[in-house]
Every structure is written in C-alpha cells, then in structure tokens.
Amino acid sequence: MSLLPTTTIAQIAAYANQTVTLAGWIDHKTEKGKLVFLMLRDGSGTIQCVVFRKQVSETTFSTAQQLTQETACRITGSVRADERAPGGFELDVHEIELIHLTHDYPITPKEHGVEFLMEHRHLWVRSSRQHAILRIRAEIMAAAQEWLNAQGFVRYDTPILTATSAEGTTNLFATPYFDQGNAYLAQTGQLYVESGMMSFGKVYCFGPTFRAEKSKTRRHLTEFWMLEPEVAFATHADNLILQEQLLTAIVQRVLQQCRRELEVLERDTLPLERVQPPFPRITYDEALDLIGEHHAEVEGCTPLAWGEDFGAPHETLIASKFDRPVFVEKFPAAIKAFYMQPDPDRPEVALCADLIAPEGYGELIGGSQRIHDAELLIERIQAHGLSLDDYQWYVDLRRYGSVPHSGFGMGLERAVAWITGTRHIRETIPFPRMLYRLYP
RNA sequence: UCCCCGAUAGCUCAACGGUAGAGCGGCUGACUGUUAAUCAGUAGGUUCUAGGUUCGAAUCCUAGUCGGGGAGCCA
Structure with a gap:
C-alpha cells in the first residue's frame, strides 16, 4: 500500500482525459455555492481542481467545503484541458482523501511584513x-x-x-x-x-x-x-x-x-x-579612473586614492557601465x-x-x-x-x-x-x- | 560598531494629548466558473517593556528590548 500520487502536476499534460490521483497541499480555495475550486500544490506545480456538487458524493463535497489553506490531501479526478484554467489543465474531482486538516495557517495570500515572514x-x-x-x-x-x-x-x-x-x-x-x-x-x-x-x-x-x-x-x-x-x-x-x-x-x-x-x-x-x-576586464587602476569620472552618478560613491578598496557604491557604479x-x-x-x-x-x-x-x-x-x-x-x-x-x-x-x-x-x-x-x-x-x- | 526609521486585533495598517478603528484573515449564511471571488452578518485589544510629564498618554520625554533600512567589512 502506498500513498504516492499516480502523477505530478508538472506531468499533467501527458494525462489528459485520464483519471489520476494527485497528492499535495491546498494553496487556495474558492467556494461558489454548489461548486468548489481548489488550487492544489504538489511541489512540481499547481493545478485547479473543480468539485461540482452534482458529480460527487455528499461526503466528498462536504470534504471539499472543509478544506483550508495548506491542508494535505489526495485528490482523484480526471484531467481536462480547459482554457479557463491557469496552466491549461484542470482536474474534475471524483474523490478527496483528507490526510491532514490544517487550522489557522499563518501565512495568508495577503501581504506580510519581513519580521513576520522570517519568524515563519x-x-x-x-x-x-x-x-x-x-x-x-x-x-x-x-x-x-x-x-x-x-x-x-x-x-x-x-x-x-x-x-x-x-x-x-x-x-x-x-x-x-x-x-x-x-x-x-x-x-x-x-x-x-x-x-x-x-x-x-x-x-x-x-x-x-x-x-x-x-x-x-x-x-x-x-x-x-x-x-x-x-x-x-x-x-x-x-x-x-x-x-x-x-x-x-x-x-x-x-x-x-x-x-x-x-x-x-x-x-x-x-x-x-x-x-x-x-x-x-578592467584593471583596478582603470576602475579608479572610472570612479573618479562618474562618482556623482551613485549616491555615497566617493573618489578613491590608489590603495583604497571599493565599497558597495563603487561596485554598483562599475557594474552600471x-x-x-x-x-x-x-x-x-x-x-x-x-x-x-x-x-x-x-x-x-x-x-x-x-x-x-x-x-x-x-x-x-x-x-x-x-x-x-x-x-x-x-x-x-x-x-x-x-x-x-x-x-x-x-x-x-x-x-x-x-x-x-x-x-x-x-x-x-x-x-x-x-x-x-x-x-x-x-x-x-x-x-x-x-x-x-x-x-x- | 555607527547613522536613520519603526513596534497598535492573527496579518497589513489608521487614530490632532480627549470614547482604540478599517481592510484582510477566522467563524456563520447566500451564490455553478472562481483566479488575492463577491455580498450579508459576527467574534476579536495588557497600543513592546519600565519609568516620567499631564486633569487626561497609543500619541510627549527618558531608558531598555526587539525589528527594519543603510554604512563599514566581505562573497
């Protein structure tokens, strides 16, 4: 018994019109009444999975409604080319197997500050x-x-x-x-x-x-x-x-x-x-001349005497040429x-x-x-x-x-x-x- | 180590020295094509810490802590 997926999202184009099982994490969910859109991420890519209430069991539909960002699951469905889908393909969902339901994932799709992101x-x-x-x-x-x-x-x-x-x-x-x-x-x-x-x-x-x-x-x-x-x-x-x-x-x-x-x-x-x-290739001496001539173009870039090392502004100036x-x-x-x-x-x-x-x-x-x-x-x-x-x-x-x-x-x-x-x-x-x- | 800036709801931010707010996220509900959906409702606070000024401090002052941007040093 294995939990491995039958394919990865990166390979999905080769499975058009076939039934596959993908395994990954929910990136994003949009509910539209009797329709649930799931963005599934498996490390190789992301794909939109569509759950129609009329086409799945009640259990599967209510599972789809429960899914939260970063919940781990295995989704079985048929691969269909669709112009409306990002990536060109989407998955018509038959069944969802919940592996781990995530509560309160801290990183949301909205903006976050540097400190918060570094802590996480x-x-x-x-x-x-x-x-x-x-x-x-x-x-x-x-x-x-x-x-x-x-x-x-x-x-x-x-x-x-x-x-x-x-x-x-x-x-x-x-x-x-x-x-x-x-x-x-x-x-x-x-x-x-x-x-x-x-x-x-x-x-x-x-x-x-x-x-x-x-x-x-x-x-x-x-x-x-x-x-x-x-x-x-x-x-x-x-x-x-x-x-x-x-x-x-x-x-x-x-x-x-x-x-x-x-x-x-x-x-x-x-x-x-x-x-x-x-x-x-330029020599250090040529670089000093270049800095002397153009130093005003970069803030904090001062002319250098022979024997002094470059600072960050000097490197930026040289690179810009x-x-x-x-x-x-x-x-x-x-x-x-x-x-x-x-x-x-x-x-x-x-x-x-x-x-x-x-x-x-x-x-x-x-x-x-x-x-x-x-x-x-x-x-x-x-x-x-x-x-x-x-x-x-x-x-x-x-x-x-x-x-x-x-x-x-x-x-x-x-x-x-x-x-x-x-x-x-x-x-x-x-x-x-x-x-x-x-x-x- | 030096210079500058900041810290308020889970997150991103607002609030003239005078009742602490919004958006997002969460929760509840509606919706068959959404892409950071939309709409309605709802819960959510030791305003970084310790002092001080004041009738009154998120707001002003002092010190500290934590963080951000830059410099130097280097890859």
Whole structure:
C-alpha cells in the first residue's frame, strides 16, 4: 500500500482525459455555492481542481467545503484541458482523501511584513516566490557541479572545523574542541582545496562557510555557501576564462530549465541572456579612473586614492557601465589576502580579480593566482602577522612539486540573488543566518 | 560598531494629548466558473517593556528590548 500520487502536476499534460490521483497541499480555495475550486500544490506545480456538487458524493463535497489553506490531501479526478484554467489543465474531482486538516495557517495570500515572514521561514518556503527562488538555487548548484565535473574537476571536500583562521584576523565563530582549545568554523575552504589540486589537478570544494562579521546589509549572511575551484598550472588569465565559462554555463542552464520560476519571479531575462564570454576586464587602476569620472552618478560613491578598496557604491557604479558581469583585476597587493601571487611586472599589485555582478548585486567571485614559491609565501605570512607554525602544512604544498596555480570562490547566495533578481540575500537560502536571526 | 526609521486585533495598517478603528484573515449564511471571488452578518485589544510629564498618554520625554533600512567589512 502506498500513498504516492499516480502523477505530478508538472506531468499533467501527458494525462489528459485520464483519471489520476494527485497528492499535495491546498494553496487556495474558492467556494461558489454548489461548486468548489481548489488550487492544489504538489511541489512540481499547481493545478485547479473543480468539485461540482452534482458529480460527487455528499461526503466528498462536504470534504471539499472543509478544506483550508495548506491542508494535505489526495485528490482523484480526471484531467481536462480547459482554457479557463491557469496552466491549461484542470482536474474534475471524483474523490478527496483528507490526510491532514490544517487550522489557522499563518501565512495568508495577503501581504506580510519581513519580521513576520522570517519568524515563519519554515512555512514561508512553501510560498510561490520562495519556492521559485529555492528551486533556482538547486538548479544553480547542480549546474555548477555538473559543468565542473564534465570539465574533469573532482569534488574535494574541505573541513568545516578548523584550527586557525585561514585568511588572517577576520572574525570567526569559535567552538570548544575537547582539550585543544577552540576550533573555528571555516570561512573558506581555499587553503585546503589547494592540497587537492596537487593530487587531482582540477578540484573544487562546495559547502557552507562562516563569517562572524557584524555585517548588516542585504548582501551578507553569517553562514553562506561557497564554490571554490582550484586548478594546477592555471595562470591568472586561465583563471578568468574558467570563471566566465562556469558562470555562463550556470546562467544559460537556469534560463533553459527554470523558465517558469523566472516568470513567477518576474525576472527580466534579457540581462541574463547577455551573459556570454568574454566578460569585460578592467584593471583596478582603470576602475579608479572610472570612479573618479562618474562618482556623482551613485549616491555615497566617493573618489578613491590608489590603495583604497571599493565599497558597495563603487561596485554598483562599475557594474552600471557594463552590460554583463565585469572583472576588476590587479588590486593593490596590500589590500588582498597573503597568498596572492604578485604581478611579476608590477609587484605592488596582485594577480587577482573580482567579478562584479550587473544590476548592483555586488561581488560574485573573488579569485587569484596563488603564490607557488615557498620563500615568498613565508615572507607574506610573516608580513601579515600570521603564525608560521599554523601554516606549515600549507607551505609544505610549495616544497614538493610546487606549480603555479589559480582558483576562486563564488558566493552561491550572491549568484542566486542576482540570477533570480532577489533584492535581499535572506531569501536565497532556506534558513538564512544573519546578525540578528538564528531562529528558526 | 555607527547613522536613520519603526513596534497598535492573527496579518497589513489608521487614530490632532480627549470614547482604540478599517481592510484582510477566522467563524456563520447566500451564490455553478472562481483566479488575492463577491455580498450579508459576527467574534476579536495588557497600543513592546519600565519609568516620567499631564486633569487626561497609543500619541510627549527618558531608558531598555526587539525589528527594519543603510554604512563599514566581505562573497
């Protein structure tokens, strides 16, 4: 005995004029006297189910009248094409099996405030907009991994509990670790993924990372997912090509596979369709000139002196000058991480790049060629005030068959926010962790 | 951490220092084509907390709590 449905709503067109059993939840009900309209949602889609009093038993009709929003049920009926139905098909109901009657579902079809919705995040994920965003998130993750795998990459998982800060003094979450003092939640898998690069050539890690920064903006989470590929023998130039190819593959697949979700979100797909290589590349120096010339166009965007890092308004301004994601490369080494390879022609800048998303969604990717010389790496670790003892294993990677290599980290939720056109990053992950939000 | 804003019915909000209200949702009833149906009726309040000013405070003042928007930091 099984309770499984005979089909899903997404497949309903193949069952025209047949009798099927669907299983799901009531999205909405409209009563019209001797007629009840039910919108049934099963995860794959929604369909209108029509209950005529004269065509069903009294029990079935009174069950239909009882149904409330988010009640779980199994509905058996015949599939009929009907122009009046959203989706083109509706179900003429024969029988309704009540699985669980819901009382007082808190989220109604009317508007709600952010705080209320966040308190009910565990229920909010059922709403059509949230469903569409999280469906696209899943597609982005699948697209990224499948594309990388097809290019010969091997997924290589890095630890979440680590002994020290990977990139220096940024705030980390600490947790007691037996008699070894504190362990820290990883803020990146990058250093560890470099070891895999020396074993497999092309690797990537993909998992949650943690930042205990007191950021309070619509672009930040304290727990977010990062995809970090690392490639042996890849130079800075190779790195940028890989990034634009990966991002293009992701965006094009979402355009193909998630048309319906993008419609639900009312996402303008033209900017997404323009995402094709090559992406424009400008240097940090050119970006400073551009900011100097156009800073008045964006509020809070002030001219910068060489050596200063961009703020959010600067990224917005730069992005506004291009019709697709734009690379800003060769930042001053002093404002970047210790492991970045200096430009041989100009050692004060690093062979690194940030990829800035269009439409003001900010930095999607940060990447660089890594230092492959042990002596230089040691010098940089010390110059950054880090303990060499903590990084001996990392320096070891430069002592045995060291090669030039490059990699990058893509923030998953930033990518989801941009591709789905979601203004606030809190909607791009099922349970966002933020400065003032740990529940539910 | 800093700047700005807010908290009133289950939800979204209104109410000049003078009787705390509406819409939605809930409940009851009517309706054979509704799409956030419509119509009629009905229940629903410690105005975030603690002080203060005042004849009188949802309203003004102080402190706190919680939340929202932005900055910095970053992906």
